[in-house]
Amino acid sequence: MRLRLAINGYGRIGRCFLRALMFSPLRDRFSVVAINEPSDLESMAYLTRFDSTHGCFPGSVDVGDGRLRINNEEIQVFHAREPAGVNWADLGIDILIEASGRYSFRHELESFLGAGCERVLLSHPGNSATDVDRTIVYGLNHDLLTGTERIVSAASCTTNAIVPVLSILDQAYGLDHALLTTLHSVMNDQPLIDGYHHADLHRTRSAMQSMIPVSTGLARGVARLLPDLAGRIEAKAIRVPVVNVSAIDLVAHLERPTTVVDVNALLREAADGRNSGRMSYTAAPHASIDFNHSPHSAIIDAGQTRMSGDRLLNLLIWFDNEWGFANRMLDVAACWGERMA
Numbered sequence: 001m002r003l004r005l006a007i008n009g010y011g012r013i014g015r016c017f018l019r020a021l022m023f024s025p026l027r028d029r030f031s032v033v034a035i036n037e038p039s040d041l042e043s044m045a046y047l048t049r050f051d052s053t054h055g056c057f058p059g060s061v062d063v064g065d066g067r068l069r070i071n072n073e074e075i076q077v078f079h080a081r082e083p084a085g086v087n088w089a090d091l092g093i094d095i096l097i098e099a100s101g102r103y104s105f106r107h108e109l110e111s112f113l114g115a116g117c118e119r120v121l122l123s124h125p126g127n128s129a130t131d132v133d134r135t136i137v138y139g140l141n142h143d144l145l146t147g148t149e150r151i152v153s154a155a156s157c158t159t160n161a162i163v164p165v166l167s168i169l170d171q172a173y174g175l176d177h178a179l180l181t182t183l184h185s186v187m188n189d190q191p192l193i194d195g196y197h198h199a200d201l202h203r204t205r206s207a208m209q210s211m212i213p214v215s216t217g218l219a220r221g222v223a224r225l226l227p228d229l230a231g232r233i234e235a236k237a238i239r240v241p242v243v244n245v246s247a248i249d250l251v252a253h254l255e256r257p258t259t260v261v262d263v264n265a266l267l268r269e270a271a272d273g274r275n276s277g278r279m280s281y282t283a284a285p286h287a288s289i290d291f292n293h294s295p296h297s298a299i300i301d302a303g304q305t306r307m308s309g310d311r312l313l314n315l316l317i318w319f320d321n322e323w324g325f326a327n328r329m330l331d332v333a334a335c336w337g338e339r340m341a
């Protein structure tokens with residue numbers, strides 16, 4: 001039986017999730033029955049049809065009777081700003097894809113359960129580990145899902161990119177300490193030109209004119225998934241004026257010596273083997289735009305691997321922060337669904 005999904009917040013991730021699902025081999029496992037988004041129906045249909053980053057929707061998008069019809073599938077649309085503003089119970093929602101980014105605390109997320117959703121899958125990390133029942137990076141720890149969870153986080157795009165790489169390095173060489181710098185594309189929480197847009201002053205500055213340092217919970221996010229590395233990872237993030245595709249610059253001090261050739265061979269083997277479909281590897285000369293619409297969570301740029309001495313490693317890892325992450329959310333939803341059966 002198909003699981004009934006709803007999407008709360010139909011922005012970049014909400015729309016990417018829907019598009020990824022519509023053309024996925026996992027398609028038959030789900031029906032999208034509802035979308036809740038403050039914007040109006042016509043605008044929602046328009047931004048489904050036309051996407052400046054991922055191109056035109058390769059199917060049909062219509063509106064009628066207050067519904068969105070995508071590939072002839074009817075989706076009910078709501079415009080509430082509160083979880084209780086939709087009668088989710090009447091819709092029989094098995095999993096709510098929470099992609100508004102507005103809810104991080106358990107008591108907030110439980111409002112969706114109280115309003116009738118069976119389960120919530122979050123497109124960002126919970127405020128703390130205990131605000132969700134599990135934080136899942138598909139490919140790393142999805143086997144922990146039992147199907148009994150009510151609130152699961154699919155972590156973040158950056159966590160999905162870096163955690164598998166750190167885990168592989170730690171197993172092969174022992175990870176002493178690491179520093180991560182995320183170069184992240186602009187997001188809708190930044191203004192196009194300077195404006196009173198956000199309480200964080202960095203996010204009041206024009207997204208397209210500057211590289212802008214912003215706060216990040218990535219170090220905490222890594223420690224949540226790889227507790228043995230807690231206290232040994234630090235991170236910072238810089239928003240850069242590109243509309244999509246991000247990178248992580250990783251500096252890692254290893255416990256055991258190695259070489260550039262050895263590290264690249266290790267990561268290539270992982271990308272071709274057990275991490276296939278989620279990690280990839282390239283030795284070609286690239287610019288970030290080359291990875292737009294890549295479904296991978298991490299692309300190892302082998303030509304940028306460096307070592308200072310035999311223990312200080314520097315890696316460059318690319319990822320499509322929208323499309324890669326939306327595909328991992330879909331993987332988590334499918335895996336969770338299997339376990340519910």
Ligand SMILES: NC(=O)c1ccc[n+]([C@@H]2O[C@H](COP(=O)([O-])OP(=O)(O)OC[C@H]3O[C@@H](n4cnc5c(N)ncnc54)[C@H](OP(=O)(O)O)[C@@H]3O)[C@@H](O)[C@H]2O)c1
Nearest residue numbers: 009010011012013081099100101123124157188321322325
């Ligand atoms: N973009 C990425 O690369 C990326 C990657 C991984 C994870 N994420 C995470 O995914 C979440 C969404 O990010 P995004 O980039 O998709 O943001 P976005 O483009 O701003 O989309 C969020 C959408 O949710 C709507 N919304 C706001 N409050 C709502 C509410 N109370 N109920 C229902 N809908 C509401 C927003 O409408 P208004 O604009 O009218 O408020 C907007 O249309 C964030 O937590 C983000 O950290 C983003």
